[in-house]
Amino acid sequence: MSLPSPSPRPTEARINTLEVLNLRKVFGARGRAGVVAVNGVTFSIRRGEVLGLVGESGSGKSTIARLIARLYQPSSGEIRLNGQEVPLRLGGAALRQFRKHVQMIFQDPYASLNPLHPVGYTLSRPLKIHRLAKGDGAAQVQALLERVGLFPAATYAAKRPFELSGGQRQRVGIARALAAGPELILADEPTSALDVSIRLDVMNLLLDLKDQEGLSMLFITHDLAGARYMSDRVAVLYAGTLVELGPAETVIDAPQHPYTQLLKSAAPKPDAGLTPDHIEARGEVPDLKALPPGCPFEPRCPYAMPECREGLPRMYDVGEGHQARCLLHDPGVTPRRAETGAGLMR
Numbered sequence: 001m002s003l004p005s006p007s008p009r010p011t012e013a014r015i016n017t018l019e020v021l022n023l024r025k026v027f028g029a030r031g032r033a034g035v036v037a038v039n040g041v042t043f044s045i046r047r048g049e050v051l052g053l054v055g056e057s058g059s060g061k062s063t064i065a066r067l068i069a070r071l072y073q074p075s076s077g078e079i080r081l082n083g084q085e086v087p088l089r090l091g092g093a094a095l096r097q098f099r100k101h102v103q104m105i106f107q108d109p110y111a112s113l114n115p116l117h118p119v120g121y122t123l124s125r126p127l128k129i130h131r132l133a134k135g136d137g138a139a140q141v142q143a144l145l146e147r148v149g150l151f152p153a154a155t156y157a158a159k160r161p162f163e164l165s166g167g168q169r170q171r172v173g174i175a176r177a178l179a180a181g182p183e184l185i186l187a188d189e190p191t192s193a194l195d196v197s198i199r200l201d202v203m204n205l206l207l208d209l210k211d212q213e214g215l216s217m218l219f220i221t222h223d224l225a226g227a228r229y230m231s232d233r234v235a236v237l238y239a240g241t242l243v244e245l246g247p248a249e250t251v252i253d254a255p256q257h258p259y260t261q262l263l264k265s266a267a268p269k270p271d272a273g274l275t276p277d278h279i280e281a282r283g284e285v286p287d288l289k290a291l292p293p294g295c296p297f298e299p300r301c302p303y304a305m306p307e308c309r310e311g312l313p314r315m316y317d318v319g320e321g322h323q324a325r326c327l328l329h330d331p332g333v334t335p336r337r338a339e340t341g342a343g344l345m346r
């Protein structure tokens with residue numbers, strides 16, 4: 001999808017709304033090798049910032065959002081909201097309180113809305129659950145619908161999901177996330193189920209709401225152009241491991257990890273065909289039940305070296321606020337660059 005250039009957005013405050021430290025999720029481990037869906041992930045989201053999370057299918061993007069939202073129980077790690085540690089086990093009133101601050105928007109607005117209930121009922125539920133409803137909440141529901149651009153609000157409040165288009169349904173999904181007055185929105189591929197022609201409208205709605213309400217946002221996508229349009233910074237995930245993190249323009253225009261370079265070279269281009277910076281990847285996505293001890297991308301990496309198999313590389317600083325988890329950035333292996341043809345890295 002080709003998108004217009006976004007207007008620059010200042011990354012204002014340096015206060016972190018969310019900090020995720022060494023987050024890990026292993027599914028179905030009992031006695032057998034489990035699926036390591038999220039493998040020690042660390043990042044933060046500043047107040048008023050959009051952090052894009054990109055990676056191919058199965059890389060663990062949704063699992064990260066669901067761990068933060070506490071739809072899944074983390075295996076280990078730490079999550080901090082406004083500097084306060086959120087206990088790994090949350091339930092009852094504490095979970096309800098947490099959800100007031102952190103809300104999710106899902107990929108498929110049809111599956112995530114109850115088909116039996118009119119929109120007004122769906123939007124009044126969170127108001128009631130969080131004890132925010134004034135009277136019957138109808139005026140607040142109307143205001144929510146107007147905030148997401150559904151006019152006349154009273155008409156939309158009476159409709160059921162099947163009477164709405166995909167874009168209208170996703171607007172209702174966004175309104176539902178806003179109902180509790182959250183400060184952090186976890187948007188899991190909120191536009192990928194929508195018609196290409198209306199994706200930009202929904203992305204612009206999210207950016208407007210973020211600006212108007214000072215929201216922080218995790219924006220999950222596998223579309224690099226969408227990530228660049230929406231995000232202040234971008235994090236790249238491969239097989240449950242963060243491999244690159246930095247300012248959106250830098251990470252996407254000048255990626256420094258071979259996996260991000262692969263994603264970029266594989267992304268559809270208006271003038272289809274191979275470009276000079278096209279890089280070939282070999283091998284398969286690793287089995288999440290038996291991850292290699294070293295870099296998870298090593299089996300597919302065109303620049304793989306024996307050292308890459310020895311242990312997981314650390315994140316190396318590769319520019320202002322920009323990090324990549326790759327030994328090609330280790331000064332100790334610099335002489336190898338020429339041999340591996342990794343001149344592409346700079």
Ligand SMILES: Nc1ncnc2c1ncn2[C@@H]1O[C@H](COP(=O)(O)OP(=O)(O)OP(=O)(O)O)[C@@H](O)[C@H]1O
Nearest residue numbers: 027035037055056057058059060061062063064288
């Ligand atoms: N509830 C679950 N039980 C067992 N395994 C799971 C569960 N949820 C996810 N997984 C596994 O965890 C890995 C990561 O899945 P996840 O859904 O987080 O990926 P994703 O990056 O969101 O992919 P997509 O782009 O397709 O949405 C996959 O191997 C998946 O099969």
Ligand SMILES: [Mg+2]
Nearest residue numbers: 061062063188
């Ligand atoms: Mg997903």
